[in-house]
């Protein structure tokens with residue numbers, strides 16, 4: 001094809017006046033976006049030459065006067081004279097608009113496709129524009145300029161026909177241009193923006209070396225990008241601050257009906273999905289048919305694969321497509337003709353044939369990958385990850401249902417063991433979560449039932465760290481808290497709906513009590529975070545001592561208060577130490593701990609809850625080593641029980 005090419009193959013069309021009249025229509029904008037687009041039009045042609053396998057190097061210089069040069073070492077634009085139009089191929093490419101007239105840079109170019117459509121637009125919008133072609137030992141030259149003739153600007157006007165201007169052993173094309181200040185608000189390109197895009201291009205076209213030199217600074221800045229690994233390197237770079245679960249990205253490519261697709265994918269330790277996609281090296285931020293095909297293939301192949309993975313009956317779950325994409329990061333690059341862009345920002349691929357092609361290529365590639373015994377360890381990690389994702393999805397759904405059921409709970413005065421209050425104003429109401437049935441019974445008798453509800457907890461609520469939410473939800477204690485709060489759970493939690501503005505944890509001042517507090521705070525921290533940040537969570541502080549003489553009793557929370565009380569009551573007073581809530585009568589519990597007039601509450605802060613979360617993770621998580629270290633450092637669990645919060649009543 002390259003050998004049989006003659007300039008006669010060019011189909012030619014109109015001049016550049018149209019571009020000059022309505023620059024925005026051709027370059028998109030006359031602002032900063034447009035000035036960068038000018039450069040991309042030229043770079044794209046060099047990129048095409050590289051992607052076609054003819055050029056290996058692209059060299060870009062940003063000069064102090066605002067001009068820019070781009071050079072590639074490809075074949076050079078054809079120099080022969082076109083039989084019909086009687087001008088050189090170079091001049092045709094640079095002074096005539098391509099078929100259709102309307103310039104749409106996105107529709108023509110992909111590797112194997114057409115060159116040079118955008119270059120004439122850049123010429124039209126430049127003050128001057130010079131081209132050099134290196135071919136068959138000769139240097140060819142032509143200069144163009146936008147000149148004013150009788151008050152009218154003629155743009156891209158050749159100053160002389162293409163001419164030979166010396167000998168060279170180079171081959172390729174060099175274009176130097178100065179964007180026209182009469183068109184653009186500001187002709188300066190941003191080094192960082194240009195550099196970033198060139199790096200992206202170097203990953204998208206592997207093996208090409210792209211060098212950028214900025215002479216506008218002293219000393220000049222320069223950077224060179226080459227990627228031998230292409231998309232694999234790109235994904236590794238994108239994942240460099242994520243924890244990957246397999247070191248090498250999964251990689252495949254193929255062609256179907258003239259559509260080329262290359263795909264790399266890698267799972268990371270996260271539940272987010274990161275899919276980056278390109279069409280003809282243009283980023284498709286809104287996704288589109290290529291992404292749809294990719295996802296469909298993964299669902300199909302993984303469903304097949306999971307059928308073969310041995311699972312115990314109790315673990316068997318029905319998978320959904322999303323389950324296979326938790327923690328998946330991927331890059332899809334498609335090359336095709338006649339691209340249709342859709343969407344708000346025209347960055348969604350619309351061509352249905354791209355879905356079919358990508359789906360087929362990914363299905364084949366991923367199936368092959370999973371069948372390869374060398375990949376068995378990665379395959380089983382992916383399966384495990386999908387299983388975790390499916391479980392937490394199922395759990396989240398159960399939680400939603402639970403939240404929906406809250407209306408039923410509203411109707412019933414008693415939720416589980418909850419003794420609800422009679423008042424209907426959430427801002428006045430208080431929910432006491434009480435450790436143990438006997439303390440719960442006392443609290444129930446001692447409370448003011450108008451605004452105080454009591455929820456006794458039997459034993460220790462389940463350890464929240466056992467990450468699976470379904471386990472949290474299977475636990476009756478947690479379920480009754482969720483239902484009592486009446487405002488959903490986790491993602492469905494709506495703080496506006498809570499039925500109690502004070503949630504007060506009431507547990508003994510001993511090791512078991514500390515444990516329960518830590519677990520409850522962790523539970524709130526993970527699934528009801530706003531409850532803490534909005535200041536709704538409190539820890540009740542029952543007194544540790546009573547000091548009694550005659551009919552007078554003083555309650556003390558600290559050793560210091562104890563000493564003061566002893567001094568106040570003098571000789572012969574009776575001191576009692578309370579080890580647990582169960583030792584108090586219901587009247588005493590009201591007086592010391594429930595009655596807003598006499599009680600001490602500690603408001604829980606985020607730091608408190610986060611510290612509990614942290615320690616709970618260490619103590620109950622799957623990692624044995626940090627747990628051992630923690631336990632040997634702090635043998636006493638009470639150490640974590642030093643809350644920062646404000647004291648309130």
Ligand code: 28G
Nearest residue numbers: 042045046049070071072075076077115173174175
């Ligand atoms: C330096 C800055 C940007 C380019 C080429 C090479 C060819 C070419 C460019 O052909 C005409 C019309 C449609 C194919 C193609 C050379 C075939 C044989 C080329 C560039 C031909 C344009 N020999 N390198 N254009 N097309 N580099 N770099 O612009 O059919 S533009």
